Amino acid sequence: MKHASNRWNSVGMYALLSAIAVVMLIPLVWLISTALKSPTEDLFQFPPRLLPAQPTLENFVNVWQTNPFGRYLFNSTLIAVLTVGLNLLFCALAAYPLARLQFRGREVIFTAIVTTIMIPFQIVMIPLYVLAVQLGLRNTYLGVIFPAIASAFGIFLLRQAFQGVPKELEEAARIDGCSELGLWWYVMLPSIRPALVTLAIFVFIGSWSDFLWPLIVLDRPEYYTLPLGVATLAGTFSLDWRAIAAGSVISIAPILLFFIVMQRYIVPTESGSGVKG
Incomplete structure (x- = not known):
């Protein structure tokens, strides 16, 4: 029972840390997505699109x-x-x-x-x-x-x-x-x-x-x-x-x-x- 409890505690801890990591990564992903979007894409559309429809490096250039x-x-x-x-x-x-x-x-x-x-x-x-x-x-x-x-x-x-x-x-x-x-x-x-x-x-x-x-x-x-x-x-x-x-x-x-x-x-x-x- 003790071993099972420790295992579930570990699973819960990893799940919590993974959720925090996802929340922390969302702004970075959004920043990269915005940098890769073409001029024709609406940045403020609703519902928001996380990934660019047509990725381009034009903004970087x-x-x-x-x-x-x-x-x-x-x-x-x-x-x-x-x-x-x-x-x-x-x-x-x-x-x-x-x-x-x-x-x-x-x-x-x-x-x-x-x-x-x-x-x-x-x-x-x-x-x-x-x-x-x-x-x-x-x-x-x-x-x-x-x-x-x-x-x-x-x-x-x-x-x-x-x-x-x-x-x-x-x-x-x-x-x-x-x-x-x-x-x-x-x-x-x-x-x-x-x-x-x-x-x-x-x-x-x-x-x-x-x-x-x-x-x-x-x-x-x-x-x-x-x-x-x-x-x-x-x-x-x-x-x-x-x-x-x-x-x-x-x-x-x-x-x-x-x-x-x-x-x-x-x-x-x-x-x-x-x-x-």
């Missing part, structure tokens, strides 16, 4: 040819990749001593860092803009990147991961004469690879989809990211929802691809399995 989406794609990719790399580097450097080293004020520093998570970006937006202008970072890639090169969430996540690494690994590395930086690079980082990948996914998605800060710090179209490029479609095509949908699909496709590629690395691993030889 028009958007790509009329707007410099290749440049927007390059800008977003460069900014997202640099943001991920710098965020992982600085967060890992900050989290390691907060997790493994003993020094006065460690907990106070960590508490102060975590507390900043509760501060909305809109509060620090104006000081950041003033600082960016004073540093000459307006209309530059670095100007878009620098507010996100480290994050309190990233430091918190990696600190928790560093604390889970067995002390035996650390002691063995020290006995072998490994320096503090070598211990961080060759032992600690490989041991927390799932946490690093998780943080990379969060940072990539946040950087790729960020609209507010690039809108503030950029006013030259050659530096626009994809979200800003999609926003320009509303004026360029006078609210042509097919074109806007096509631009949105182009914008979100790299996020989905990045997540699909990286999710295989988010798996529990033995702490010692990732140590480099």
Whole structure:
């Protein structure tokens, strides 16, 4: 009886999760369907048609040819990749001593860092803009990147991961004469690879989809990211929802691809399995 009950509980859980997944996918399917519909199809007919009657790529071609989406794609990719790399580097450097080293004020520093998570970006937006202008970072890639090169969430996540690494690994590395930086690079980082990948996914998605800060710090179209490029479609095509949908699909496709590629690395691993030889 207990086995049957557990089985039905599992079936119910999978059914619930499947229903939630379907509900979450409906907007994405509708967006892709709108992007594939021909100009002769009514987007607002009732009852609504989920699948296009005559699928066409004309909307994607028009958007790509009329707007410099290749440049927007390059800008977003460069900014997202640099943001991920710098965020992982600085967060890992900050989290390691907060997790493994003993020094006065460690907990106070960590508490102060975590507390900043509760501060909305809109509060620090104006000081950041003033600082960016004073540093000459307006209309530059670095100007878009620098507010996100480290994050309190990233430091918190990696600190928790560093604390889970067995002390035996650390002691063995020290006995072998490994320096503090070598211990961080060759032992600690490989041991927390799932946490690093998780943080990379969060940072990539946040950087790729960020609209507010690039809108503030950029006013030259050659530096626009994809979200800003999609926003320009509303004026360029006078609210042509097919074109806007096509631009949105182009914008979100790299996020989905990045997540699909990286999710295989988010798996529990033995702490010692990732140590480099």
